[in-house]
Amino acid sequence: MADTKAQLIRQAARPLSPHLQVYRWTWTMAMSIAHRVTGCALYAGTVLLAVWLLALASGPEAYGRVAWFFGSPIGYLVLFGYTWILMHHMLGGVRHLTWDTGVGFEPGTRIAMARLTAILSPILTVLIWVVAFVMR
Amino acid sequence: MADNRPNPLLSLRTARSRVEGLGAAHHGVEHWYTHRLSAIANIPLVISFVIIVASIAGRPWPEAVRVLQNPLVAILMGLMAISITYHMRLGLQTVMEDYVHDKMLKFAAGIANTFFAVLIAATCLFSILKISFGRLPLPPV
Numbered sequence: 001m002a003d004t005k006a007q008l009i010r011q012a013a014r015p016l017s018p019h020l021q022v023y024r025w026t027w028t029m030a031m032s033i034a035h036r037v038t039g040c041a042l043y044a045g046t047v048l049l050a051v052w053l054l055a056l057a058s059g060p061e062a063y064g065r066v067a068w069f070f071g072s073p074i075g076y077l078v079l080f081g082y083t084w085i086l087m088h089h090m091l092g093g094v095r096h097l098t099w100d101t102g103v104g105f106e107p108g109t110r111i112a113m114a115r116l117t118a119i120l121s122p123i124l125t126v127l128i129w130v131v132a133f134v135m136r
Numbered sequence: 137m138a139d140n141r142p143n144p145l146l147s148l149r150t151a152r153s154r155v156e157g158l159g160a161a162h163h164g165v166e167h168w169y170t171h172r173l174s175a176i177a178n179i180p181l182v183i184s185f186v187i188i189v190a191s192i193a194g195r196p197w198p199e200a201v202r203v204l205q206n207p208l209v210a211i212l213m214g215l216m217a218i219s220i221t222y223h224m225r226l227g228l229q230t231v232m233e234d235y236v237h238d239k240m241l242k243f244a245a246g247i248a249n250t251f252f253a254v255l256i257a258a259t260c261l262f263s264i265l266k267i268s269f270g271r272l273p274l275p276p277v
Binding site: 036039040042043046047049050053054056057059060063064067070071083086090093094096097100128131132135136 | 172175176178179182186190191193194196197198200201204213217220221224227228231255256259260262263264266267270272273
């Protein structure tokens with residue numbers, strides 16, 4: 001009897017961490033997930049940085065090919081997306097560093113800080129691209 | 137980091153528990169701290185990286201090379217390559233520890249994670265150093 005009961009408990013389909021589906025979406029939750037996703041995207045994107053630097057070190061032909069890709073519509077899209085992801089992760093990182101010190105956990109502040117990441121990251125991204133184009 | 141696990145002769149953990157290597161490794165604080173340390177380092181380094189790339193974008197190869205040959209630019213780029221690859225390795229390790237549950241797969245993913253981060257760091261550093269010291273065939277100014 002005791003054995004079967006223990007077995008039943010073990011077999012019961014219990015939600016496993018992080019069981020996102022049971023929670024109501026909040027700004028802090030969404031931005032926390034976005035921080036992980038953008039971090040993983042930046043991880044993969046370092047290949048672009050390595051290829052770009054290696055091409056620069058290899059000579060004009062290799063650089064020409066890489067510069068052609070980054071100058072194409074797809075290249076621009078990738079670079080613009082990468083800038084946005086980078087800014088999002090950086091602002092999210094500053095938010096988490098602030099929280100690490102124990103500051104900013106009040107309900108209003110907490111949500112405002114999470115919202116700020118979402119609002120500021122596209123603004124910063126557009127600003128960077130406008131400045132980059134003006135400088136050329 | 138020094139091995140600060142409790143003395144196995146005094147610990148109440150069973151021999152089997154120690155052999156299986158499950159449970160706290162007592163290195164979590166180092167992981168947490170160095171992740172934050174590299175995050176703080178990343179902020180100025182990534183900002184300078186964005187400025188450097190924005191000022192190079194669209195320029196022909198000789199001009200781009202000359203920008204990266206500037207010692208300040210080269211040092212900032214090198215530090216950035218070290219800091220971001222170190223930071224991203226710690227970050228992905230956390231993500232894998234959370235979502236990869238198969239023991240062998242987790243083990244393999246951990247190795248692949250380190251190899252990838254080191255490969256990216258080595259490629260970036262080699263390239264930055266070659267641009268600075270490699271006597272690239274630049275046209276005379």
